[in-house]
Amino acid sequence: MKHRSILISALALLSLHISLASADETQVAVAANFAAPVQKIAADFEKQTGHKAIIVTGATGKFYSQIVNGAPFDILLAADDETPAKLEKENQAVAGSRFTYAIGKLVLWSAKPGVVDSKGEVLSKGNFEHLSVANPKLAPYGQAAVETLKALNLYDKLSPKFVTGENIAQTHQFVATGNAELGFVAYSQVLKDGKIEGSAWLVPEKLYSPIRQDAALLNKGKDNKTAAAFLSYLKSQAAKDVILNYGYSL
Amino acid sequence: MQFSSADWAAIRLTLELASLTTFLLILFGTPIAWWLARSDSRIKPLMVSLVALPLVLPPSVIGFYLLVAMGPNGPLGWLNQTIGLPKFPFTFAGLVIASCLYSMPFVIQPLQNAFEAIDERMFEAAATLRASPLDRFFSIAVPLAKPGFLTAAVLGFAHTVGEFGVVLMIGGNIPDKTRVVSVQIYDYVEALEYGPAHHLAALMLIFSFVVLYLLYTFNPTRKKRG
Numbered sequence: 001m002k003h004r005s006i007l008i009s010a011l012a013l014l015s016l017h018i019s020l021a022s023a024d025e026t027q028v029a030v031a032a033n034f035a036a037p038v039q040k041i042a043a044d045f046e047k048q049t050g051h052k053a054i055i056v057t058g059a060t061g062k063f064y065s066q067i068v069n070g071a072p073f074d075i076l077l078a079a080d081d082e083t084p085a086k087l088e089k090e091n092q093a094v095a096g097s098r099f100t101y102a103i104g105k106l107v108l109w110s111a112k113p114g115v116v117d118s119k120g121e122v123l124s125k126g127n128f129e130h131l132s133v134a135n136p137k138l139a140p141y142g143q144a145a146v147e148t149l150k151a152l153n154l155y156d157k158l159s160p161k162f163v164t165g166e167n168i169a170q171t172h173q174f175v176a177t178g179n180a181e182l183g184f185v186a187y188s189q190v191l192k193d194g195k196i197e198g199s200a201w202l203v204p205e206k207l208y209s210p211i212r213q214d215a216a217l218l219n220k221g222k223d224n225k226t227a228a229a230f231l232s233y234l235k236s237q238a239a240k241d242v243i244l245n246y247g248y249s250l
Numbered sequence: 251m252q253f254s255s256a257d258w259a260a261i262r263l264t265l266e267l268a269s270l271t272t273f274l275l276i277l278f279g280t281p282i283a284w285w286l287a288r289s290d291s292r293i294k295p296l297m298v299s300l301v302a303l304p305l306v307l308p309p310s311v312i313g314f315y316l317l318v319a320m321g322p323n324g325p326l327g328w329l330n331q332t333i334g335l336p337k338f339p340f341t342f343a344g345l346v347i348a349s350c351l352y353s354m355p356f357v358i359q360p361l362q363n364a365f366e367a368i369d370e371r372m373f374e375a376a377a378t379l380r381a382s383p384l385d386r387f388f389s390i391a392v393p394l395a396k397p398g399f400l401t402a403a404v405l406g407f408a409h410t411v412g413e414f415g416v417v418l419m420i421g422g423n424i425p426d427k428t429r430v431v432s433v434q435i436y437d438y439v440e441a442l443e444y445g446p447a448h449h450l451a452a453l454m455l456i457f458s459f460v461v462l463y464l465l466y467t468f469n470p471t472r473k474k475r476g
Contacts, residue, residue: 061440130340135423137441163340163422166440174422177321179339 025052026227027072029063031079031213032169033104033141033186037246038077044242045233051226059167061138067092067218074221075231077101077213079168080140084216097217101234102248104211105187106144108201111176120201122182123154131161132174132183141168144208145184151207187247194245213248251449259426260434261453267342267430268410271349275357275406276399278350283358284387287365305355309415316348317420340422345430348420349410357406364398365391397469404465408458 134142165171338344421428
């Protein structure tokens with residue numbers, strides 16, 4: 001009898017969870033670097049429309065595998081422009097729904113003041129043990145960091161000092177905990193209320209190809225009105241102001 | 251199966267890490283397990299709980315605490331700087347320390363069980379023959395606990411080979427230093443290179459199964475109780 005009551009309560013819990021996913025909601029998969037601004041945007045969106053955007057943050061590459069294998073996301077806000085394009089080509093995303101919602105900026109950052117100078121000359125001096133870089137194979141910010149170092153002719157000299165984060169969040173973590181003296185991270189990660197803690201060099205955008213972050217409406221969200229509303233809200237001036245405030249350009 | 255030179259480097263590194271970790275854990279875990287098996291101390295439940303902790307903690311917690319503790323502002327990092335040792339994160343030595351912590355229960359618990367299963371009267375008999383405590387340990391406990399040592403070594407080794415989350419968090423994914431097989435597989439999967447991922451993943455699957463199969467074939471737990 002005891003076992004049966006456990007089973008019944010388990011089933012009740014399960015059905016509760018299934019019924020929670022109502023029509024006024026949309027599930028949005030968001031690249032890790034955009035986690036903070038999207039929380040603010042989703043809160044504003046809910047306040048204005050009464051609809052709810054459920055945010056799931058993670059690595060863009062992982063989202064791709066999950067979407068192809070049937071993950072219940074309506075929208076993808078990717079860290080790059082390649083993944084949404086690939087999804088559209090493979091008929092996983094609605095054709096013509098893609099647009100650039102933010103352009104990421106790369107910054108060389110240290111958690112300590114005075115380590116990184118305003119011209120990034122600390123790189124050519126090389127008086128540090130570890131340089132934290134996102135895996136260039138997986139993360140667009142890692143790719144941009146490698147392009148920057150190659151443009152400065154420092155890649156061969158500095159690559160033995162690389163410690164590689166699997167995504168930009170882990171790359172930031174290595175620097176924030178002081179285990180790597182400095183690292184290439186997203187400007188949006190280190191900008192808090194318009195200020196930077198520690199020391200930083202905002203890498204000139206001519207040194208790397210632009211980090212275009214594209215959004216796409218996925219097949220699952222094709223008929224979801226809340227998903228469409230969220231995407232148009234993302235294009236509104238109010239949302240754009242938030243995005244710029246968090247250190248992206250547009 | 252075809253492996254690139256980076257794959258071979260990861261395989262070699264994984265085997266080195268697992269061997270060294272197992273060796274250290276047997277060396278330091280045996281006295282701990284012996285004490286846990288024979289002691290009636292009031293702090294024994296505390297020690298047993300501490301040893302079992304890595305079994306239930308998520309690797310993300312262990313990895314996070316290690317990263318902070320080993321960092322320049324953490325106690326371990328401070329100690330290293332003070333006595334002039336190199337830093338632990340992103341090094342092979344750091345991985346060995348993390349692996350010892352992570353695989354500790356898999357070595358100590360089988361040893362403790364094996365020591366506990368030995369009949370107390372054997373030690374009393376040996377004591378009447380004037381065998382010293384050390385002699386009793388090496389002449390009675392170690393031979394009788396042989397299946398326990400085998401289980402401990404195999405599980406400690408296999409569990410270290412299968413380690414992922416902790417290594418990912420404190421390793422920094424450096425080729426030849428901290429990029430072990432599980433991390434290499436993760437990289438392939440994330441980069442959507444499923445071919446090489448399959449080769450390495452199949453190797454891990456076969457290795458793990460063979461190890462466990464050999465362990466349970468040649469070391470059945472029933473025999474131990476005799």
